[in-house]
Amino acid sequence: MYVAVKGGERAIDAAHDWLAEERRGSPEIAELSIAQIREQLALAVNRVMAEGSLYDPDLAALAIKQARGDLIEAIFLIRAYRTTLPRFGSSLPVETNHMACTRRISATFKDAPGGQILGPTFDYTHRLLDFALMAEGLPAAAPGSGAPEGVTSPGAPPPEMPRITDFLNRDGLIQEEHPDAETPPDLTREPLEFPANRALRLQAITRGDEGFILGMAYSTQRGYGRNHPFVGELRFGTVSVEAEIPELGFSIEIGDIELTECETVNQFTGSKTEPPQFTRGYGLTFGHTERKAISMALVDRALRWEELGEDNAGVPAQDEEFVLSHSDNIQGTGFLEHIKLPHYVDFQSELELIRKLRAEAQAAMHQEAAE
Amino acid sequence: MRDAMIFEGGFSDVSRDSARAFRSAMNAMAHPGRKFDLTGAKPPAPLSEAAAGLLLVLADANTPVFLTGEHDTDLIRGWITFHTGTALATTPDQASFALGTWDALLPLRQWPAGSAEYPDRSATLIIEHPGEGETARLSGPGIQTHQDCALPAITPFRDNAAQFPLGLDFYFCQGSTVRALPRSTKVEAI
Amino acid sequence: MSDYNFAYLDEQTKRMIRRALLKALAIPGYQVPFASREMPMPYGWGTGGVQVSAATLTPEDTFKVIDQGADDTTNAISIRKFFEKTANVGTSEKTEEATIIQTRHRIPETELQEGQILVYQVPIPEPLRFLEPRETETRRMHALEDYGLMHVKLYEDIARHGAIATAYAYPVMVQDRYVMDPSPIPKFDNPKMEMAAIQLFGAGREQRIYALPPYTKVVSLDFEDHPFDPSKAEHPCALCGAEDSYLDEVITDDQGTRMYVCSDTDYCESRRATGHIGTEGTQPEEVFA
Structure with missing residues (x-):
C-alpha cells in the first residue's frame, strides 16, 4: 500500500524553528545587537540600503541580522517592507x-x-589579516587619529x-x-x-x-x-x-x-x-x-x-x-531559486514525451533493419 | 451642506467593499451583457450607485476621469476627486475613464482606443443607461452561446469590436446594477 | 499581521492590479503590463498569482491552493497560510467548494463551474520568449500577429523528432488572435482551458497579467498532419483507478519499481471516498485512521 507524503505544514514549521536556532548560533556567544551591526558592519548595511532602495541603517542592520548575514536575503526583506510603506511625497533633487x-x-x-x-578607505591597506582584531575586548582606539575635524562646522551648510x-x-x-525638470519615471510604480x-x-x-x-x-x-x-x-x-x-x-x-x-x-x-x-x-x-x-x-x-x-x-x-x-x-x-520547487508534473510530461519519441525512433530502426 | 455631500458616500469598509465591488465589475467584464449588482457607494445625483462604485474601485491619481454633460457638475467633480484622488481629464484623449450618458459620450472616436503594441492603453466608458434601446445579440469570449442585451445603439459597438484588439470597453450602469461590453464581444441586431 | 491591509496589498496597488485584470479580460490572451510589487515571498514562487489573488479575494470567498495538483505541497501550504492570515478567508481542499483556486502547473481534474476563478502562477508569460529573448521584438510580433517564428519552431520539432517536442507550457491561440503561454501546465490540461470559470494569469517578476473569460476559444497550436495530442501516461491511477486523470510517476523501491498516481490529490481522494479503489489504494479514512 502506498501513502503519498503528507505533513508539509509541520515540515515548514519545523524548518522555521530550526532556522531561528541556526540564526542565533551558539547561545554561549553573546547575541549581536542591531547597533553593533549598524556601526561595525556599516558597509554591509550600506549595500543593503542601496539595493533595498530604502535609507534606514537600523532596518538594514535588522535585516542583516535576520538574514544571518545573507545580504541578498536582507535586501529582499527591506524591499518587501519598503513596498508596504505609504508614500507621502518626493524630495527635491539632492544637491x-x-x-x-x-x-x-x-x-x-x-x-x-x-x-x-x-x-576612510581600504585603498592603500595591505590586505593582511589583522590578527589583533581577533583579540576581543581591547579598548577602542583613541580618537584623533581618525576623522579629521572641521570638515564642516556644525549648523552651517x-x-x-x-x-x-x-x-x-x-x-x-x-x-x-543639461538640467531636466521632467519628473523621472518610477521603476517601483510603473512596469x-x-x-x-x-x-x-x-x-x-x-x-x-x-x-x-x-x-x-x-x-x-x-x-x-x-x-x-x-x-x-x-x-x-x-x-x-x-x-x-x-x-x-x-x-x-x-x-x-x-x-x-x-x-x-x-x-x-x-x-x-x-x-x-x-x-x-x-x-x-x-x-x-x-x-x-x-x-x-x-x-x-x-x-x-x-x-x-x-x-x-x-x-x-x-x-x-x-x-x-x-x-x-x-x-x-527568486527565479533562480524557484527551480528548487517541485516540478514533477512538468518533468513527468517530459518523461512521457521522451519515452514516446524513443519508442518511435526504435520502432523505425527495427523497421529499417527488417527491410 | 455641499462639503458634507462631497465627503460622504464612499465605501464604509474600504478594502472589503472594494473587493466585493471589484468582483461585480470583473464578473460583468467576464460575462458580457449579464447584469450584476454593484453596491455600497452613495454618490450625489445623477451619479448612479454602480457608476460611483466603479470609480471608487478603479480610479486614482494615475487614471484621469473625464466627466461629460450632466455629470460634469461641481458636486460630482468634488465627490470623485475627494474619494478617488483622481486628476480629472481636461480633454477626451487623456481619459482613462469617461463618465456620462450615451449621447454625452459620443462620438466614440474621441476616446483613446490603445495602440497595436499596447491595446490596453484605452479608455473605459462608464455609461449611465436606463436599460432601454435596441436589443442586441452578443457572442464571443465570456458567452457560452449568445446573450441578448439592450444597448443604446448597435453600429457603434459593432465598429468598436471591429478594431479588436484595439477599442473601448463599456460599463452600463443603472441604479445599483452594472453590465459590461468589452471590445472582444461581437454585437448583432436581432 | 493586523498591521497589514485586507489581503496584504494596499488599496492603491489593488486598484492598479484590478484595472490590469479588467483589460486582460477585455483583450483575452494579451499580456497587460502591471507594476508588480515586491511581495514577502520570492519572485518565481507565485508572486504574480498571489498579487492577482490578493486583488480578487473577497471576505466571502473560499480559497484553494494547489501546486503540482496537490494541496499539501509546501509552496501551496505556504501561500494558503498567507491568505488565511492576511485575508482571514475560508479555505478548502475541495475543488467544487472553492470559489478561487490558485494553481501552479495544473488545472484541477474536476470540471470548474461558472462563479469559480482559477488563478495561475506564471514564470515566463511570453510564449515567444525562448525563440526571441527581446521584449521589444516579441511585443512587435504580437502587435503584427506575426507568429511565423513559433510555427517554424514547431515544424522543426516535427522534422527532427517526428512530433512536436513540447510537453508542458504548450502554446495556445486565443480567440484566433493572440498566441498565449498557458503557464507550465502539462499539455494534457490544455483542452480544459475552454471552461466555464474565469482564468487569470499573474507573472510577478515579469510584470504581466493576462486572462481568459469563460468559454473563450483556446486552441493548442498544431499542424493538420500533426494534430495536437494531449497524451499522458497510459496507466490507471494505482490509488483510485482513474483512467482520465493526469498521473505522477512515483519510484517506490531501490529496484526502480514505479507506480502511477493522480497528481490532483483532491480528485483522487474524492474518488476513493466514493469507493473507487485502485490496485494499491485504500479508502482515505483508513489511511488516516
Missing part, C-alpha cells in the same frame, strides 16, 4: 555640490580646488565642493549635461518598458546587484564596449534632503543621508557634427558604496552609445534590455 565630503578624490588631476580627501567635470566643461572639453530613458536606467542600476553591475562594468574595461573611463571624481559624504511642504509653500530640510557619487570622464572621438570631447558616466548610490558607484558610472556610459552617436558593438553592457532585465538580484535570485 551633491553641497555634499559634506568625508572622501573626495579625482584620478584626472593631481590636485584641484577642494583638494583630494582620502577619507557645507561649502560648495566644486566638481572636477565643471573645470573641463568650462573649456568645452566635456559633453555638457519597466523599453526603450528606457537615462533616468530610468540609472534608477535600475543604482538598485541593481553590485556583483552584476561590477561584472558589466568590468566587461567594458576588457573590451566589450570599451570606452576608456577615468574617475573624474568620486565623492562620499552627507547631503541634506529637502522636501516641499504644500501647506507651507516652501521647502524644509527633513534629514541627512550619506551618498556616494562618481563621475567618470570617458573618451569620445567625436562625430560628423561634434568635435572630439570627453563624455560622462554617472553613478549615485546610498551610503558608502563606492565600488557600486564606479561600476554604475561605467555601465551608464556604455548604455549611452546611441545618444552619443557611437556604434552598437553588440556587447552586453550596451544592451539596455539585457542589463536592466537582469540587474535586479531579488528578481534573479
Whole structure:
C-alpha cells in the first residue's frame, strides 16, 4: 500500500524553528545587537540600503541580522517592507555640490580646488589579516587619529565642493549635461518598458546587484564596449534632503543621508557634427558604496552609445534590455531559486514525451533493419 | 451642506467593499451583457450607485476621469476627486475613464482606443443607461452561446469590436446594477 | 499581521492590479503590463498569482491552493497560510467548494463551474520568449500577429523528432488572435482551458497579467498532419483507478519499481471516498485512521 507524503505544514514549521536556532548560533556567544551591526558592519548595511532602495541603517542592520548575514536575503526583506510603506511625497533633487565630503578624490588631476580627501578607505591597506582584531575586548582606539575635524562646522551648510567635470566643461572639453525638470519615471510604480530613458536606467542600476553591475562594468574595461573611463571624481559624504511642504509653500530640510557619487570622464572621438570631447558616466548610490558607484558610472556610459552617436558593438553592457532585465538580484535570485520547487508534473510530461519519441525512433530502426 | 455631500458616500469598509465591488465589475467584464449588482457607494445625483462604485474601485491619481454633460457638475467633480484622488481629464484623449450618458459620450472616436503594441492603453466608458434601446445579440469570449442585451445603439459597438484588439470597453450602469461590453464581444441586431 | 491591509496589498496597488485584470479580460490572451510589487515571498514562487489573488479575494470567498495538483505541497501550504492570515478567508481542499483556486502547473481534474476563478502562477508569460529573448521584438510580433517564428519552431520539432517536442507550457491561440503561454501546465490540461470559470494569469517578476473569460476559444497550436495530442501516461491511477486523470510517476523501491498516481490529490481522494479503489489504494479514512 502506498501513502503519498503528507505533513508539509509541520515540515515548514519545523524548518522555521530550526532556522531561528541556526540564526542565533551558539547561545554561549553573546547575541549581536542591531547597533553593533549598524556601526561595525556599516558597509554591509550600506549595500543593503542601496539595493533595498530604502535609507534606514537600523532596518538594514535588522535585516542583516535576520538574514544571518545573507545580504541578498536582507535586501529582499527591506524591499518587501519598503513596498508596504505609504508614500507621502518626493524630495527635491539632492544637491551633491553641497555634499559634506568625508572622501573626495579625482584620478584626472593631481590636485584641484577642494583638494583630494582620502577619507576612510581600504585603498592603500595591505590586505593582511589583522590578527589583533581577533583579540576581543581591547579598548577602542583613541580618537584623533581618525576623522579629521572641521570638515564642516556644525549648523552651517557645507561649502560648495566644486566638481572636477565643471573645470573641463568650462573649456568645452566635456559633453555638457543639461538640467531636466521632467519628473523621472518610477521603476517601483510603473512596469519597466523599453526603450528606457537615462533616468530610468540609472534608477535600475543604482538598485541593481553590485556583483552584476561590477561584472558589466568590468566587461567594458576588457573590451566589450570599451570606452576608456577615468574617475573624474568620486565623492562620499552627507547631503541634506529637502522636501516641499504644500501647506507651507516652501521647502524644509527633513534629514541627512550619506551618498556616494562618481563621475567618470570617458573618451569620445567625436562625430560628423561634434568635435572630439570627453563624455560622462554617472553613478549615485546610498551610503558608502563606492565600488557600486564606479561600476554604475561605467555601465551608464556604455548604455549611452546611441545618444552619443557611437556604434552598437553588440556587447552586453550596451544592451539596455539585457542589463536592466537582469540587474535586479531579488528578481534573479527568486527565479533562480524557484527551480528548487517541485516540478514533477512538468518533468513527468517530459518523461512521457521522451519515452514516446524513443519508442518511435526504435520502432523505425527495427523497421529499417527488417527491410 | 455641499462639503458634507462631497465627503460622504464612499465605501464604509474600504478594502472589503472594494473587493466585493471589484468582483461585480470583473464578473460583468467576464460575462458580457449579464447584469450584476454593484453596491455600497452613495454618490450625489445623477451619479448612479454602480457608476460611483466603479470609480471608487478603479480610479486614482494615475487614471484621469473625464466627466461629460450632466455629470460634469461641481458636486460630482468634488465627490470623485475627494474619494478617488483622481486628476480629472481636461480633454477626451487623456481619459482613462469617461463618465456620462450615451449621447454625452459620443462620438466614440474621441476616446483613446490603445495602440497595436499596447491595446490596453484605452479608455473605459462608464455609461449611465436606463436599460432601454435596441436589443442586441452578443457572442464571443465570456458567452457560452449568445446573450441578448439592450444597448443604446448597435453600429457603434459593432465598429468598436471591429478594431479588436484595439477599442473601448463599456460599463452600463443603472441604479445599483452594472453590465459590461468589452471590445472582444461581437454585437448583432436581432 | 493586523498591521497589514485586507489581503496584504494596499488599496492603491489593488486598484492598479484590478484595472490590469479588467483589460486582460477585455483583450483575452494579451499580456497587460502591471507594476508588480515586491511581495514577502520570492519572485518565481507565485508572486504574480498571489498579487492577482490578493486583488480578487473577497471576505466571502473560499480559497484553494494547489501546486503540482496537490494541496499539501509546501509552496501551496505556504501561500494558503498567507491568505488565511492576511485575508482571514475560508479555505478548502475541495475543488467544487472553492470559489478561487490558485494553481501552479495544473488545472484541477474536476470540471470548474461558472462563479469559480482559477488563478495561475506564471514564470515566463511570453510564449515567444525562448525563440526571441527581446521584449521589444516579441511585443512587435504580437502587435503584427506575426507568429511565423513559433510555427517554424514547431515544424522543426516535427522534422527532427517526428512530433512536436513540447510537453508542458504548450502554446495556445486565443480567440484566433493572440498566441498565449498557458503557464507550465502539462499539455494534457490544455483542452480544459475552454471552461466555464474565469482564468487569470499573474507573472510577478515579469510584470504581466493576462486572462481568459469563460468559454473563450483556446486552441493548442498544431499542424493538420500533426494534430495536437494531449497524451499522458497510459496507466490507471494505482490509488483510485482513474483512467482520465493526469498521473505522477512515483519510484517506490531501490529496484526502480514505479507506480502511477493522480497528481490532483483532491480528485483522487474524492474518488476513493466514493469507493473507487485502485490496485494499491485504500479508502482515505483508513489511511488516516
